[in-house]
Amino acid sequence: MSRTVFPFIFFALVAVGEWYGFQAVRTALQHAAPGTRRLFSVLYWVVTVVVWVMGFWALRNRHEHPSFKSYLGGVLLAMIAAKIVIIIPLLLEDVVRVARWAFQAGSRSTTPGTGPAISRSEFVSKLALVLGAIPFVSLIWGMAKGGTDYTVKRVTLRFPNLPASFDGFKVLQISDLHTGSFHSKEPLQRAVKIINEQNADLVFMTGDLVNNYATEVEEHIDTLAGIKSQNPIYSILGNHDYADYVNWMEEGGLAAKQANLARIKQNHAKIGWELLLDEARTLERNGEKISILGVQNWGARGFAQYGKLDKAHAAADPTVPFKILLSHDPSHWDGQVHEYPDIDLTLSGHTHGMQFGVNLPFLKWSPVQYAYKQWAGLYQRGKQYLYVNAGLGFIGYHGRVGFLPEITVLELRRA
Template structure:
């Protein structure tokens, strides 16, 4: 489907949603005074225009200060549009029914008489507005509370080839911090305290430390450097870490930004794995940690990673963990390396919106990614997709809350 057609479909949907939102309010207020109806109509369109104007300004100037605040402004149309789309779902079928019934009556009525217009249901309009308020309330709650409502998830995994010395070994994964989205230092400081309370043996950060530029993380270096681990803390790069979504003055400026980001990993105290591996030894037994640069199966995401290079020389370790930011890498390449036992990814965020209940999970992102949240298994290989600690775009989370994952490895 061409980009032009997608744009036209979006515009048509936008116009319909705005119109039906207005029609629902008109119907509900049909018995009010003319002054009230006029004020409501003016208020509706002024509010709509203001929201879109502020969001447009925020998006056009998003790379200038205060960028996190502009993220909130840019999300306002999404919140209002979600409500109006629900109203559209309720009222459009009713209008189609009304038009069909009107057409039938026009045919059946005797010549020279009018079929008459069928009025819109006030009850249905009220119901549409009430139901439409649910996504509005959810999305506002997601911004006010959900964005930093950190959750610790615990996963126990059993492997027959895990060296005995690593039985009970505790790994902690965080991902997608997107430090450029935070308006203050407090949320990440609180997250660090929760991370340290888990007393993990080994900590991983699986990409997207920033949104776009290296400087975004620098005010958080002090907090992130407080993460404790008995062993080195390993990190990798995600698609947002390369500066690919910024218009740079020159290729040299882009390279300098990436180098600065790598330096910031070192300042935090993390060991950044760039298509390489590191072996961890306990009582003479070893496991290998492999880390690749971003590699996404979808065309719009970069394929910087070199798994063959990271894997080379790791054969001496009977158990291997791979850090790869994009979960689509697992199905495209990783499963062809049967000695990689566990892959840890992030990237999807669970789209920061969905339903996440025991035994049932749903998010729109599942239509783009086969593996998008939680644990997956193929044969003896496992993939875990962490839904992220930070947020991007919509400055909130509904359903898929920010996640700290703790794995306990056991020998089967």
């Protein structure tokens, strides 16, 4: 789509959405006093204009006062989501109104101009406003509370080939910290406290330590270094760690990008994590072993494919009966992992559950499911398992609704 055409389409859609929103308010208040109707009409347009202006200002100038501006962008997102929901029942009602009008106009029993006027339903307008309030309140709550409402997910997995010495072994996974989105140390300090309370045998971090820049994590190094594990803490890189979304031609060119990635790798070491770059490690207990494989980012949906699974797999001891793979993007599971049937468990992140959705025991839904086949929780194919962690941080929208920041504890049992 042409860049010159897109703004016109965008503003046309905004105008339609705002018109429908105003119609809903006006119809819902049609029996109120004239002064009340005028007051709410003025308030509607004043609030709408202020939110649009402040939201666009925040999105275009994110580098100064980023915390304040991220919340302004979130308020704009909440308003847009609310009005999209408001439009749906009103559009459906308009379809019915047009159909009724067409039927009446074509009916021989009705003299043109004498039929009853088909007005907008007050009930439908009130229903639309109530429905629109749900995403609005949810997204505001997601910024105020949900973004750092850390939850612990517990999963028990059984494997017939798990060495007996590892029966009951507790693996803890965190992912997608996106430390550049945090504007204070307190949330991650609280997360580390919860992580340590789990007394895990082994801790993994499956990518996206930063949003783009190595410096983003540096004020949190001391905090993250406080994570405790009875074994080495292994980490991998995610798509954001390569900073492919930065215009490096304006920031020093390819050399600056390479220096940024090298600094990110150094920061993993400063935290105390062992970064696996298409490598494998062996853990031993009572003479029995399991293998840990870690690959660089490999994505099947337009993301760079840096990872070399063949290299990591070749580095693993072929006599070890049980293998865990760390791969940031869950699309790797369908893309390549199925070609290595001796990989028993793959741990991924990346999707965040899109930071918005419905996450109930009997219903799991998020818009991200239309882009990713495996996007949150546990999946199984034959003897292989995949777990997709919803992530500990956030990016873009500075909050979470439904898919809260996750700390996963997987208990490995011998079947």
